[in-house]
Amino acid sequence: xxxxxxxxxxxxxxxxxxxxxxxxxxxxxxxxxxxxxxxxxxxxxxxxxxxxxxxxxxxxxxxxxxxxxxxxxxxxxxxxxxxxxxxxxxxxxxxxxxxxxxxxxxxxxxxxxxxxxxxxxxxxxxxxxxxxxxxxxxxxxxxxxxxxxxxxxxxxxxxxxxxxxxxxxxxxxxxxxxxxxxxxxxxxx
Amino acid sequence: xxxxxxxxxxxxxxxxxxxxxxxxxxxxxxxxxxxxxxxxxxxxxxxxxxxxxxxxxxxxxxxxxxxxxxxxxxxxxxxxxxxxxxxxxxxxxxxxxxxxxxxxxxxxxxxxxxxxxxxxxxxxxxxxxxxxxxxxxxxxxxxxxxxxxxxxxxxxxxxxxxxxxxxxxxxxxxxxxxxxxxxxxxxxx
DNA sequence: GCCAGTGATGGGACTTGGTCTCATCGACAC
DNA sequence: GTGTCGATGAGACCAAGTCCCATCACTGGC
Numbered sequence: 001x002x003x004x005x006x007x008x009x010x011x012x013x014x015x016x017x018x019x020x021x022x023x024x025x026x027x028x029x030x031x032x033x034x035x036x037x038x039x040x041x042x043x044x045x046x047x048x049x050x051x052x053x054x055x056x057x058x059x060x061x062x063x064x065x066x067x068x069x070x071x072x073x074x075x076x077x078x079x080x081x082x083x084x085x086x087x088x089x090x091x092x093x094x095x096x097x098x099x100x101x102x103x104x105x106x107x108x109x110x111x112x113x114x115x116x117x118x119x120x121x122x123x124x125x126x127x128x129x130x131x132x133x134x135x136x137x138x139x140x141x142x143x144x145x146x147x148x149x150x151x152x153x154x155x156x157x158x159x160x161x162x163x164x165x166x167x168x169x170x171x172x173x174x175x176x177x178x179x180x181x182x183x184x185x186x187x188x189x
Numbered sequence: 190x191x192x193x194x195x196x197x198x199x200x201x202x203x204x205x206x207x208x209x210x211x212x213x214x215x216x217x218x219x220x221x222x223x224x225x226x227x228x229x230x231x232x233x234x235x236x237x238x239x240x241x242x243x244x245x246x247x248x249x250x251x252x253x254x255x256x257x258x259x260x261x262x263x264x265x266x267x268x269x270x271x272x273x274x275x276x277x278x279x280x281x282x283x284x285x286x287x288x289x290x291x292x293x294x295x296x297x298x299x300x301x302x303x304x305x306x307x308x309x310x311x312x313x314x315x316x317x318x319x320x321x322x323x324x325x326x327x328x329x330x331x332x333x334x335x336x337x338x339x340x341x342x343x344x345x346x347x348x349x350x351x352x353x354x355x356x357x358x359x360x361x362x363x364x365x366x367x368x369x370x371x372x373x374x375x376x377x378x
Numbered sequence: 379g380c381c382a383g384t385g386a387t388g389g390g391a392c393t394t395g396g397t398c399t400c401a402t403c404g405a406c407a408c
Numbered sequence: 409g410t411g412t413c414g415a416t417g418a419g420a421c422c423a424a425g426t427c428c429c430a431t432c433a434c435t436g437g438c
Contacts, residue, residue, distance in 0.1 A: 003404050004415065030395065040417055045396065079378050113310070120309035121302070146374045149338040185335045186375050189268050192433050193386065218423065229388055234425065 009047040009058060011037040016054040017104060025112040052118045055105055057093075062129045064089055069133035078139050082130065082151035083179050086158065090172030094162060103163045127152050150186060154179035198236040198247060200226040205243040206293060214301040241307045244294055246282075251318045253278055258322035267328050271319065271340035272368050275347065279361030283351060292352045316341050339375060343368035 005011065015036035019028040030051050034044045048054045068085025076084065094102065109115045127148045134144035158175035161167050167174075194200065204225035208217040219240050223233045237243045257274025265273065283291065298304045316337045323333035347364035350356050356363075 008415080029393095041396090042417060042419095043415080046416085049396090051395065077378070116313075117306050117310040120313050121306040124305075124309050140374075142370060142374045143377065145342055146339070146371060147378060149342050150335070150375075150378070153334055153338055181331060182335060183378060185329075185331045186339075186378065188332065189266070189336060189339070189372060189375065197386080219425090220423085230425090231388060231390095232386080235387085238425090240424070 005038060008037070008039060008043060012039065012044055012047060013054050013058075017101075017108065020055075020108045021104065025108065025115060052115055055108065055115065056118065056122060059093065061089065061093055062126055064093055065126060066129045066133040069130060070136065072137075078134055078137075078143060078147035079150065079179060079183055081134065081137065082147055082154070083176050085130070085133075086151070086155060086175035086179065087172035090170050090175060094159075094171035096170070099162065102159075103165070106159075106163055123152060150182050151179065154182050157182070194227060197226070197228060197232060201228065201233055201236060202243050202247075206290075206297065209244075209297045210293065214297065214304060241304055244297065244304065245307065245311060248282065250278065250282055251315055253282055254315060255318045255322040258319060259325065261326075267323055267326075267332060267336035268339065268368060268372055270323065270326065271336055271343070272365050274319070274322075275340070275344060275364035275368065276361035279359050279364060283348075283360035285359070288351065291348075292354070295348075295352055312341060339371050340368065343371050346371070 012033060016028070016033045019033055019036060030044050031041050033054070034040050044054075065085050065088075068088035069081045071088075072081035072084040109119055130148040130151055131141075131144045134147055135141060139147070154175055155178075157178040158171060161174050161178070162169070162171045201222060205217070205222045208222055208225060219233050220230050222243070223229050233243075254274050254277075257277035258270045260277075261270035261273040298308055319337040319340055320330075320333045323336055324330060328336070343364055344367075346367040347360060350363050350367075351358070351360045
């Protein structure tokens with residue numbers, strides 16, 4: 001028999017989401033989260049650098065995206081590489097079993113400025129990672145930056161649709177379509 | 190003779206920038222900032238909701254941008270409206286006398302994650318404001334979102350160039366050129 | 379000239395996030 | 409058994425941020 005219950009960080013994250021939903025982010029204390037998971041404040045901060053971070057992915061989406069771009073066919077143009085990367089994300093991260101969780105999490109994020117702020121920073125890091133991966137493919141910096149911006153926009157659109165309860169399509173195909181729409185809209189400009 | 194020294198928030202902001210440059214953001218306490226400005230912690234938090242905000246504009250850049258877009262000629266296409274708005278910003282906000290201050294401020298922002306995070310959120314709000322102003326012109330949502338992303342990219346590029354000590358060109362013309370480059374890069378995609 | 383109201387500031391108690399250091403304690407090796 | 413290791417707990421400590429009340433110079437009415 002294990003000395004401790006397994007997966008402390010996972011229990012902390014689950015407890016946090018529950019409590020944030022029930023009482024709001026501001027009205028939930030780190031100590032309460034820890035107690036709810038049968039742990040203490042000390043252990044909380046051992047796994048998460050701060051209170052916000054408990055809602056952000058332990059896995060590294062950033063790396064997944066970068067790898068997706070890197071492993072796109074050599075002939076693929078920038079936006080196709082981005083589409084491949086988003087598709088890969090849909091297969092390994094935004095999987096169907098994570099959809100409900102993502103929706104709950106996003107609903108909490110939308111209620112609090114501190115959390116929106118953290119999310120904004122994550123997205124910037126994400127974009128930076130895409131830009132780096134694209135330039136590694138020999139794409140000029142400016143082109144890479146434009147492609148990354150458009151890719152992030154497609155991500156946002158696809159994610160909102162994917163979260164939507166009335167939609168049963170996978171993230172990957174939603175993203176591909178969104179990117180196509182974005183490209184078309186950009187062409188008119 | 191005035192009872193108190195004038196412009197408390199201005200003095201606080203100046204003291205903060207000085208101290209952040211000298212000792213770093215993390216190693217500077219709100220109390221130190223306040224004392225340096227001949228005030229107290231209480232007064233600091235009366236003017237700024239938190240420590241980060243002391244480095245962010247009291248004036249509303251967001252509104253300036255939105256107004257700039259709204260007052261663009263009716264015939265202007267989305268990106269032209271954005272260009273006009275950035276140009277207006279260069280005339281009213283990113284003026285030459287503010288260039289040195291902006292550079293110092295940006296250097297501090299770049300040293301600290303907490304500050305980068307706040308900046309990221311401000312940019313999202315900025316983009317949202319652009320999108321709203323563009324849709325008010327009758328531009329379809331998706332087109333507006335693409336234009337806003339490209340506009341933000343032009344902003345970033347122009348700002349970096351404007352800050353650069355070796356460059357003496359005004360923000361407005363830098364932004365126009367950047368936006369043209371971005372548009373050209375987007376057309377290839 | 380006095381008095382009440384006003385507005386910017388100060389003072390200090392209090393909560394919470396976050397850091398740090400040391401103690402605990404079961405598993406496991408030897 | 410004894411000692412090491414690894415995950416956890418305990419508690420002191422600091423700084424950010426909130427709140428409420430005191431101060432005190434100025435102002436206007438009387």
